[in-house]
Amino acid sequence: MKVWPLKFREHDHGELLFTNEAGGFFRSDQRFLERYVDGILTDDDFEFLRRHGHAYRDTSDAAFDGFCGRWARRINPVSKLNYFILIPTLRCNLTCDYCQVSRAPETASGFDWNDEILRQFLGSLSKLDTETIKIEFQGGEPLLRLDILEEVREFCRNNFRQAEFVVCTNLQSVSEEAWEFLGAADTFISTSFDGVEEVHRSQRTKESVVHSEFRSNLQRAFSEFGTAKVSALPTLDVHNLPDPDTVIRSFVELGLRSIYLRRVNYQGFARKRYDFRDTQEAWMEFYRRFVDRLVEHNWENDDAVEEYYLSHLLRRIFRTGVQNHVDLRNPNWLGYDYLVVDFDGQYYPTDEARMVSRIGRLDLSIGDVDSGIDARKRDVLNSAASNFEDPDCIHCVYQAYCGPDVIDDLSRYGRIDIPRHETAHCQHHTALFDFAFELIYSEDPKVQRSLGHWLGTPKYRTELAARLK
Amino acid sequence: MIPLRVAIDPFPISVPLVIRLQNDGPSEEGTAGVIHRGQGFVEYDVCGLSLTVRTPDPDALDGDVVLILPGQRSLHRLIRNGSPHNTFLVTEQCDQKCVMCSQPPKAHHVDLFDPFYEAALLGPYGTTIGISGGEPMLHKERLFDFLLRVQERRPDIEFHILTNGQHFDKNDEPILQRLDRARILWGIPCYSASPETHDDIVVKAGAFETLERNLALLGKNGHRIELRTVILNANVNGLADLSLYVTTHHPHISFWAIMQLEPIGYGRQNWGREFFDSSQNFDPIAAGVDIANIRGLETVLYNFPLCTVPEPYRRFCANSISDWKQKYLPTCSDCSAINRCTGFFEWYPEERGFSSVGAL
Numbered sequence: 001m002k003v004w005p006l007k008f009r010e011h012d013h014g015e016l017l018f019t020n021e022a023g024g025f026f027r028s029d030q031r032f033l034e035r036y037v038d039g040i041l042t043d044d045d046f047e048f049l050r051r052h053g054h055a056y057r058d059t060s061d062a063a064f065d066g067f068c069g070r071w072a073r074r075i076n077p078v079s080k081l082n083y084f085i086l087i088p089t090l091r092c093n094l095t096c097d098y099c100q101v102s103r104a105p106e107t108a109s110g111f112d113w114n115d116e117i118l119r120q121f122l123g124s125l126s127k128l129d130t131e132t133i134k135i136e137f138q139g140g141e142p143l144l145r146l147d148i149l150e151e152v153r154e155f156c157r158n159n160f161r162q163a164e165f166v167v168c169t170n171l172q173s174v175s176e177e178a179w180e181f182l183g184a185a186d187t188f189i190s191t192s193f194d195g196v197e198e199v200h201r202s203q204r205t206k207e208s209v210v211h212s213e214f215r216s217n218l219q220r221a222f223s224e225f226g227t228a229k230v231s232a233l234p235t236l237d238v239h240n241l242p243d244p245d246t247v248i249r250s251f252v253e254l255g256l257r258s259i260y261l262r263r264v265n266y267q268g269f270a271r272k273r274y275d276f277r278d279t280q281e282a283w284m285e286f287y288r289r290f291v292d293r294l295v296e297h298n299w300e301n302d303d304a305v306e307e308y309y310l311s312h313l314l315r316r317i318f319r320t321g322v323q324n325h326v327d328l329r330n331p332n333w334l335g336y337d338y339l340v341v342d343f344d345g346q347y348y349p350t351d352e353a354r355m356v357s358r359i360g361r362l363d364l365s366i367g368d369v370d371s372g373i374d375a376r377k378r379d380v381l382n383s384a385a386s387n388f389e390d391p392d393c394i395h396c397v398y399q400a401y402c403g404p405d406v407i408d409d410l411s412r413y414g415r416i417d418i419p420r421h422e423t424a425h426c427q428h429h430t431a432l433f434d435f436a437f438e439l440i441y442s443e444d445p446k447v448q449r450s451l452g453h454w455l456g457t458p459k460y461r462t463e464l465a466a467r468l469k
Numbered sequence: 470m471i472p473l474r475v476a477i478d479p480f481p482i483s484v485p486l487v488i489r490l491q492n493d494g495p496s497e498e499g500t501a502g503v504i505h506r507g508q509g510f511v512e513y514d515v516c517g518l519s520l521t522v523r524t525p526d527p528d529a530l531d532g533d534v535v536l537i538l539p540g541q542r543s544l545h546r547l548i549r550n551g552s553p554h555n556t557f558l559v560t561e562q563c564d565q566k567c568v569m570c571s572q573p574p575k576a577h578h579v580d581l582f583d584p585f586y587e588a589a590l591l592g593p594y595g596t597t598i599g600i601s602g603g604e605p606m607l608h609k610e611r612l613f614d615f616l617l618r619v620q621e622r623r624p625d626i627e628f629h630i631l632t633n634g635q636h637f638d639k640n641d642e643p644i645l646q647r648l649d650r651a652r653i654l655w656g657i658p659c660y661s662a663s664p665e666t667h668d669d670i671v672v673k674a675g676a677f678e679t680l681e682r683n684l685a686l687l688g689k690n691g692h693r694i695e696l697r698t699v700i701l702n703a704n705v706n707g708l709a710d711l712s713l714y715v716t717t718h719h720p721h722i723s724f725w726a727i728m729q730l731e732p733i734g735y736g737r738q739n740w741g742r743e744f745f746d747s748s749q750n751f752d753p754i755a756a757g758v759d760i761a762n763i764r765g766l767e768t769v770l771y772n773f774p775l776c777t778v779p780e781p782y783r784r785f786c787a788n789s790i791s792d793w794k795q796k797y798l799p800t801c802s803d804c805s806a807i808n809r810c811t812g813f814f815e816w817y818p819e820e821r822g823f824s825s826v827g828a829l
């Protein structure tokens with residue numbers, strides 16, 4: 001019997017978490033570790049390890065193929081370009097605190113797509129090798145350029161078998177034409193809602209008349225279109241964190257069952273001021289408290305609520321082939337399956353890459369609508385697209401579930417070759433995975449009930465939280 | 470119950486005939502149009518010959534692709550127009566003798582691949598054809614050849630092939646690579662993660678080991694597999710284990726069909742011993758479903774009347790008993806879920822069936 005390489009990490013109560021490269025995991029103790037290291041595993045050990053996909057008799061054993069299959073299915077393949085994030089204008093009618101770099105005043109000029117860019121963009125669409133397309137309109141405030149949105153949508157509807165559109169709007173000022181545009185069955189709304197009125201107001205809308213306009217538009221969006229078409233994302237400031245229960249309540253009131261907690265992503269000067277190191281602990285403390293409150297909510301109510309990113313991590317832990325979220329996948333190919341097109345026609349691999357470039361620290365553009373993709377530059381960015389060869393990740397117990405974030409490393413440190421454990425991305429994910437495994441091994445029936453909801457099944461099963469005694 | 474065979478008057482042919490019946494329009498090659506309707510029968514024009522079909526309802530046959538065998542007094546409705554449940558039974562031979570088999574094997578074999586090929590070409594666009602037996606892979610050269618020929622002429626047709634998974638080997642890899650993997654789903658039964666239990670159920674020593682190897686072979690070659698498990702007293706308590714086993718060692722499996730016992734064939738003979746009353750105790754099934762869900766394996770429950778399943782698990786139930794063998798009970802007429810419910814097999818023995826059934 002052969003055992004696939006195991007990595008381990010100490011978890012609570014001195015138990016050790018063991019994982020393999022195909023994402024299999026179990027908990028055991030120091031004594032097992034010693035047997036493993038000394039090469040004196042017992043028959044019972046082998047039997048357990050094979051049953052759970054950590055060992056095989058020989059290469060003709062189904063357990064061998066099973067491992068290979070699971071390993072392979074965790075690899076995110078390069079897929080066809082079929083998703084664009086467009087910035088038809090950088091102008092915006094709000095001045096949210098953390099958005100200085102990615103907006104221009106409503107009346108400014110020179111911050112919109114011109115006819116040339118629109119024409120070139122549509123031209124590039126017709127060369128795509130895909131039958132389906134997804135377009136996300138961002139900004140600035142994209143509804144300021146409804147004319148461009150109309151034209152892009154019309155073009156896509158006529159040229160692709162299936163087209164889907166998302167308008168990321170602040171819902172501040174929505175004309176009747178805009179409502180009509182948003183009402184189409186293939187068009188979805190994504191808006192920012194910080195979850196607590198005072199927070200939303202202090203960060204974004206500022207004045208109460210402005211705020212009440214937003215509030216009534218938000219209500220209208222939900223009552224007219226429902227949650228199948230409208231989503232809302234909170235952005236939270238670590239220095240001004242809301243009460244979790246209030247956030248949960250206000251999302252539930254809107255009928256939303258999924259909350260994606262994101263913290264303000266400071267750039268440039270503000271990033272120095274709000275250093276990651278000083279805020280990570282406060283953020284995780286809040287995050288855990290928030291999830292505790294979700295667990296409590298789900299215990300007492302039938303309308304279960306999830307934190308989106310935690311559910312994504314849990315799915316990546318238990319399943320293979322979960323590549324649907326571009327923020328965490330492995331390899332995280334940049335500039336292949338989706339592209340950001342800025343107000344000036346430049347291509348960026350991600351929205352963060354666009355913002356980093358905007359503050360002039362680095363130029364992470366990878367071409368433009370006129371000259372196309374700069375393949376050489378894209379290759380350079382993708383040289384570290386996976387964590388397979390990272391000298392730190394290969395020792396990490398969470399490697400199979402995690403994925404790199406080259407852009408975040410570049411934007412914070414200006415380079416990608418610093419020890420993984422010193423990066424914000426790694427520290428944050430280590431903490432998140434630690435937390436996820438605490439939940440997975442929790443004996444609290446309340447936690448188990450929530451896990452069932454988050455993993456899409458009536459009842460969580462502790463058989464999957466294996467323990468080798 | 471919808472008849473799959475319909476009586477005909479003697480028809481003078483010496484080779485099997487495949488034809489599409491049509492109410493109107495001139496008969497062209499491969500089709501037969503109605504020339505006369507009488508009391509309880511209808512006459513079709515088959516290339517100048519008159520075919521008399523004894524049916525009170527000729528409209529139900531409109532568009533059907535049928536097979537007539539020399540000397541037989543009935544036609545076989547191979548592809549019923551508008552039905553998603555069309556199956557070609559390619560052989561009645563089998564090397565297993567599963568305790569719940571609905572089509573117990575017979576020794577004799579008649580090769581009908583050529584008429585099946587003609588029928589497939591006449592089928593509606595994008596239709597799914599079931600291939601079943603017996604064990605179709607006992608005639609794998611003929612089967613592969615049939616699939617390749619159809620896929621060349623009719624790349625729109627999908628196949629759902631039921632096989633016991635015992636007859637693949639490494640030499641099949643070149644053909645497996647040539648088959649259109651996007652349009653073939655192999656339905657393969659596995660009853661337990663315990664080799665002994667599985668072998669006992671299929672009554673063949675070593676079957677589990679072969680199956681395990683062949684599931685991997687198909688997976689490695691990129692083929693799509695639906696795993697099929699019939700619930701029996703013999704295996705129900707191992708369902709959680711099976712779920713764990715499948716999701717660990719066979720990650721390439723696309724779907725898992727968990728099925729209640731069908732009261733026909735050996736399933737009817739062994740009903741008393743093997744029927745597990747899941748309306749009394751759904752727990753072992755729930756555990757299997759939950760583990761599969763958490764691991765991301767899509768699971769569907771077949772042949773489970775909705776009222777026998779706890780509410781949270783009803784969303785996994787398919788309304789699936791083939792229309793031609795489906796029935797409902799008197800209590801069902803007051804049930805609000807009847808449109809979503811699979812109902813019962815025609816031959817369902819109510820007195821020895823689920824102890825708790827009742828309108829929702």
Ligand code: SF4
Nearest residue numbers: 393396399402426430
């Ligand atoms: S980034 Fe950190 S947490 Fe993620 S795999 Fe690498 S070492 Fe582990």
Ligand code: SF4
Nearest residue numbers: 774776801804810828
């Ligand atoms: S009463 Fe009949 S129709 Fe209703 S759920 Fe039960 S079996 Fe189905």
